Amino acid sequence: MVETLIHRTALPTDDVRPAPPGKRRSFWRLASEQLSPAGRAFILSGLLLLGLALRVQRLDFQPLWWDEGYSVWFATHTLGDMLALTAQDIHPPLYYALLHAWIALLGPAPHTLRLFSVYVSLPAIALIPVAARRLLPRPRPATATPALVAAVLVALNPFHLYYSQEIRMYGLVGSLALLYLILAAPWLGPTAPRPRTPRACVALTLATAALAYTQYYAILLPLGAFLVVLFNRIKRRGQSSATPDPSLRSFIGAHLAAALLYLPWVIYAAPKLTTYVAYKVTQDADTPLSLADYVARHLTAFLIGHAAPAGLDTLALLALLILLALLILVGLSAQRSHGSPPGLSLLAVALACAFLLNLRFPFAPLRGERLLSALAPAFWLWLAAVIAPTTNPSPPGRSARLLRTALNLSLVLVTVLALIRFFTIPLRQRRLSPP
Numbered sequence: 001m002v003e004t005l006i007h008r009t010a011l012p013t014d015d016v017r018p019a020p021p022g023k024r025r026s027f028w029r030l031a032s033e034q035l036s037p038a039g040r041a042f043i044l045s046g047l048l049l050l051g052l053a054l055r056v057q058r059l060d061f062q063p064l065w066w067d068e069g070y071s072v073w074f075a076t077h078t079l080g081d082m083l084a085l086t087a088q089d090i091h092p093p094l095y096y097a098l099l100h101a102w103i104a105l106l107g108p109a110p111h112t113l114r115l116f117s118v119y120v121s122l123p124a125i126a127l128i129p130v131a132a133r134r135l136l137p138r139p140r141p142a143t144a145t146p147a148l149v150a151a152v153l154v155a156l157n158p159f160h161l162y163y164s165q166e167i168r169m170y171g172l173v174g175s176l177a178l179l180y181l182i183l184a185a186p187w188l189g190p191t192a193p194r195p196r197t198p199r200a201c202v203a204l205t206l207a208t209a210a211l212a213y214t215q216y217y218a219i220l221l222p223l224g225a226f227l228v229v230l231f232n233r234i235k236r237r238g239q240s241s242a243t244p245d246p247s248l249r250s251f252i253g254a255h256l257a258a259a260l261l262y263l264p265w266v267i268y269a270a271p272k273l274t275t276y277v278a279y280k281v282t283q284d285a286d287t288p289l290s291l292a293d294y295v296a297r298h299l300t301a302f303l304i305g306h307a308a309p310a311g312l313d314t315l316a317l318l319a320l321l322i323l324l325a326l327l328i329l330v331g332l333s334a335q336r337s338h339g340s341p342p343g344l345s346l347l348a349v350a351l352a353c354a355f356l357l358n359l360r361f362p363f364a365p366l367r368g369e370r371l372l373s374a375l376a377p378a379f380w381l382w383l384a385a386v387i388a389p390t391t392n393p394s395p396p397g398r399s400a401r402l403l404r405t406a407l408n409l410s411l412v413l414v415t416v417l418a419l420i421r422f423f424t425i426p427l428r429q430r431r432l433s434p435p
Helices: 002-010 027-034 037-056 066-075 079-086 094-106 110-121 123-135 145-156 158-164 170-188 198-214 217-239 246-284 291-304 314-334 342-360 368-387 398-424
Strands: none
Touching: 037 110, 037 123, 037 145, 037 158, 066 079, 066 094, 066 110, 079 094, 094 110, 094 198, 110 123, 110 158, 110 170, 123 145, 123 170, 123 368, 145 158, 145 368, 158 170, 158 291, 158 368, 158 398, 170 198, 170 217, 170 246, 170 368, 198 217, 198 246, 217 246, 217 342, 217 368, 291 342, 291 368, 291 398, 342 368, 368 398
């Protein structure tokens, strides 16, 4: 069944043909052109196994910490008590309810509890190629390159690995965020989408509600998507005659239905939650982060995880971010005639909303970038588009090729160092305050 799903949806297989003679092709593009559909399915299956192998390694190496203890505490209560307790916490109850069922089946051993996070985060490796196919511009000539690169990025990403082993909801949030992006992709493009079937709208409704019931900050993803879709609609309306857009109504309707599903929890939890948040903001007394610091902290975490690898100082991290930014500009300029990937617009809008929230309710705990885990998939899709450009109207210049090669080598280096550190040095040396 998994092989069938991979064959049908995970990697684009139509119209795969070599590039025109004389055009320089990247390693990724050349490799994907030589692969049959079965070969691509085999590679994706291998990446899933690699991702699983990495995530089950040394599950008990990193010590349990305060937040994980909270997860176990919530999950070992009855469902009624759990709802009452989570209404006073800053995370809603869906993850704890699922963990409650897991404990009932397999018990509360730490190794077993962390396996739950492994299994709910692993689907992200299979889902991101589907998201890449639907959100990124179709390669010219068509290859599996962006989808394959995206799967590699998630399988080896230190940030995703970190939360695939932690007994918290962030691994589940990543998988649900990718599911949401896949279902919302028809509306996120710059062109008017075809009217969607009721089944597609129901699926989008359920994915949106699941995100909201898993983490409050995850609501920033559908909020950003809604703003992007609305902006694209206004832009199209200014370019053509104003006509009713049934697809926009279906998108709005799906989110309104999700809001109705979420309304009972809002009514129940809002009075307690607002009191807790006000207390938490006053108690922690965090200072709002500047825009540059906010963006740098989150994109760095999404790229190489929270802890800087040994030997990689702040200056080197800054250089890596500058290199990434420069290459993104190169990639966007190469795709100017085709528009930027929807993931880029969505990431920028959602991050802007999160930053404004930071100004009003400053909350910057250690490794607090985890709170925006729902936005990490949009960043990884953006990065895949940079590493493996989806359009190549003309041969890239020598400087662009060198820059892209330098970025790829830098990513490999910092990823390897971060993974080595993760598996050899405990990252939670002290008890931390709850988020």
